[in-house]
Amino acid sequence: MSLVGHQITESEKIRQLVTQIVGDVGRLNEQITGVRPADPSFADRNKKMLEQIAVLRGRPLHYPFIGSGAGRGPYVELEDGSVKLDLINGIGIHLFGHSHPRVIGAALRGALSDIIVQGNLEPNREYIQFSEKLSKLAGRRSRLKHVWFATCGTMANENALKMARQKHSPARKIVAFKNAFAGRSTMMAEVTDNPAFKQGLPEYHEVLRIPFYDKKTPGSAEKTLAAFKEHVAGNEGDIACLAFEPMLGEGGYNAAPREFFVPMLEFAKEKKIAVWIDEVQTFCRTGELFAFETLDIGQYADLVTIAKTAQLGATLYTEEYNPKPGLIAGTFSGSTVSMTTGMEMIDMMVNDGYLGGEGRVARIHKRFIDGFNRLNETTCKGKVQDAGGMGLMIAFTPHDGAKEQADVFMKKLYHNGVIAFGCGKGPFRVRFLIPACIEDQDIDVALSIIEKTIQEGY
């Protein structure tokens, strides 16, 4: 006799029905073939929905974006009838774009479970399967062993910080980069270095800043190391962790080489300061599963946090940082659908040719960067500057990087059919979180819309 739960997941009849639904949905989505303008017949209803959101939230949406629930790869259909090329994907959630058949299939399988959201007290099998997958994959090139789920990146970060502080108690302080982003809880807003995100909040004076890598400044790595050493000397025994994004996300998408990180990490180890790598944005995006693999710094990691593409948050940690019972818990661990789809997408990344120097992620990166540089040198001279980033995270500086100009450009770009989002502050940059499923011809469509938008002027 097999358990009823296993009969559900293994039932041939249910498998066929799922395949049939995925096929039917896919056939409907085939109507979405590329960028198209809004349909005037939906204008009134769409306007009402936008006004309703603005009233309910107390402020309007950044873009007039309300998804219709349909899409195809990098293309998304909106309630106004338009189809956009979505190169921001919910700020990095939809790694395989919209309506990917394997993702829909995994979501349907997750939806058949007896519960919607799994809890830390009463988890189902998917909780174990996902934890095991993450632990095994992370453990290939690091000492990370344990996994604790959370509902978002911010909560995964909160858990990491608590583990670092408990282990090094009574040390309290955090060393973090200038322009870092870590989330918007009270404590993560403190780690985040952007005054606009914490207006009116008190300062806790628990974060010590060091500069991030600047390729244009000779001796940048030495300056950062010196600043770190100075903080440690002035706060002996009171620094719990070095917390960093492998590439600043909100801070501007400037990548740094391995040689920048290693001396800092060696020093952190020497001083028994926890190394916490925030991979909330970089996970699955840099050409390897973890950016610590791309940078080959996994041996230094004590704590790593992920979210976004994982479809839920998770803190990964080594044996030494396993906290005492009671420190981390919470009702929710994540929805069953988050777990089944998160696992499916990771399997696709690992097994379907996306990773490595010649993998699809590297090729997508190159095609975009080459395209941006070509525009900057030819038809859009000086207006697509400093194209760079890592893997599926790409940005350029429009004009001289003034905020107002960058904002107007992105709104026009949105109108013309490509969705991007800003990052950095001085220079303000235009960033793209590219879906891994994008085809070369769609990259060329994106480049030509960007070119057209720049040539129209803004």
Ligand SMILES: Cc1ncc(COP(=O)(O)O)c(C=O)c1O
């Ligand atoms: C590096 C980094 N850390 C933490 C967060 C916060 O994650 P969440 O918005 O899921 O709470 C983000 C979100 O953008 C991020 O990019």
